[in-house]
C-alpha cells in the first residue's frame with residue numbers, strides 16, 4: 348500500500364478526463380481522484396451549441412456514463428473548488444477547508460471567459476456559456492428567432508454563432524480585437540473572412556465600439572447596447588467571446604512558475620517535479636518559437652491529457668509543438684478551423 352500512487356487531477360474537462368482514463372490504464376492499482384468545480388460529471392463542451400437545435404438534456408452531453416467512474420475506480424469530487432496548492436507538502440486545500448493529499452498532481456483546470464477591462468463594468472448584463480447549466484439558461488432566455496449579440500467573436504463564439512444562424516436566430520458580432528481568436532489573421536485576410544461570415548448570415552460590426560450596455564425598456568428585448576456612434580442595438584442575450592483566461596488563481600503562492608498559464612516543458616511537467624499541467628490552463632515551451640505558448644483545440648487538449656498521464660506514469664513523451672492552425676474557407680463558402688474539429 349505504501350507505494351500506491353494517488354493521482355489527483357484538478358478539472359474534469361477533456362484534458363482531465365482523458366488523463367484519468369490513461370492513468371487508470373497504465374496504473375491499475377493506483378488511487379485516482381478528479382476534483383471539479385462543476386456540478387456535473389464530464390460533459391462534451393464542444394456539443395453545447397446543439398442545445399439550441401434539440402431537446403437533449405444534460406445526460407446527452409456526458410462524456411462517459413456515470414457507471415464508468417465506478418468501473419474505472421475513478422473518484423470524482425464534483426462541486427468542489429481547489430483554493431490552494433501546497434507542493435512542499437503535496438497537499439491541495441479545498442474551498443471548504445478540507446485538505447487532500449496527492450503523490451502526483453495534474454492541473455487541468457482549463458480557462459474561463461475573458462471580459463476586456465472596458466466592458467467589465469457591464470459584466471452582470473453579459474450572460475455566460477461555459478457550462479451545461481449556463482448554456483441551458485441562455486437557451487431559455489433567447490426567444491424563437493431572437494437576437495444574440497456576441498462581444499469579441501473568438502472561434503468558440505463563432506462556432507455558436509453559425510449554429511444559431513442555422514437554427515433561425517439572428518447573431519451580431521461586435522468587435523475587432525478578439526475576432527477569430529486564437530487564430531492570428533493578417534489584416535488583408537481578415538476582411539476576406541469577415542465577408543465570409545456576413546455571407547454565412549452573421550452580422551459583423553468591426554467599425555464601432557461599445558459605450559454602454561443597459562437593461563432593455565419594458566416590452567423591449569432584455570438588453571440594449573449603445574455604440575460610440577450613438578446607434579442603439581437591442582439584444583435578447585449578450586455573450587462575451589474574447590478568448591479564455593486560464594483558471595489558476597489557486598496556484599498563487601505555490602512556487603510553481605506561471606506566466607499567463609502554468610509553464611510546462613513539452614513533456615507537460617511544471618517546474619515542480621510532482622506537478623504536470625494539460626489543456627487550456629498550460630503554456631508549453633515551444634523550441635521553434637522560443638517562447639511559451641497555448642495550444643488550443645480538442646485534438647491538442649485531448650493529446651495533452653494522454654501525454655500527461657503517460658509521463659506521470661514513467662513515460663517520456665512530448666507534445667508536437669509545430670502546428671498548422673490556419674483559418675480556411677470551405678468549398679461551400681463557410682469558414683472552417685482546426686479548433687472546430689473533434690470526434
Ligand SMILES: Cc1cc2nc3c(=O)[nH]c(=O)nc-3n(C[C@H](O)[C@H](O)[C@H](O)COP(=O)(O)OP(=O)(O)OC[C@H]3O[C@@H](n4cnc5c(N)ncnc54)[C@H](O)[C@@H]3O)c2cc1C
Pocket residue numbers: 357358359360361362363382383384385392393395396427428429430455456457458476477478502503506594597625626627628643644645648686687688
Ligand atoms: C461552449 C463552448 C464551446 C467550445 N467550443 C470549442 C471549440 O469548438 N473549439 C475549441 O478549440 N475550443 C472550444 N471550446 C474551448 C474548450 O472548452 C477547450 O478548448 C477545452 O475543452 C479545454 O479543455 P480543458 O480540459 O483544458 O478545460 P475545461 O474543459 O475548461 O475544464 C476545466 C475544468 O476545471 C474545473 N476547474 C476550474 N477551476 C477549478 C478549481 N479551482 N477547482 C476545481 N475545479 C476547477 C472546471 O470545473 C472544469 O471541470 C469551447 C468552450 C465552450 C465553453
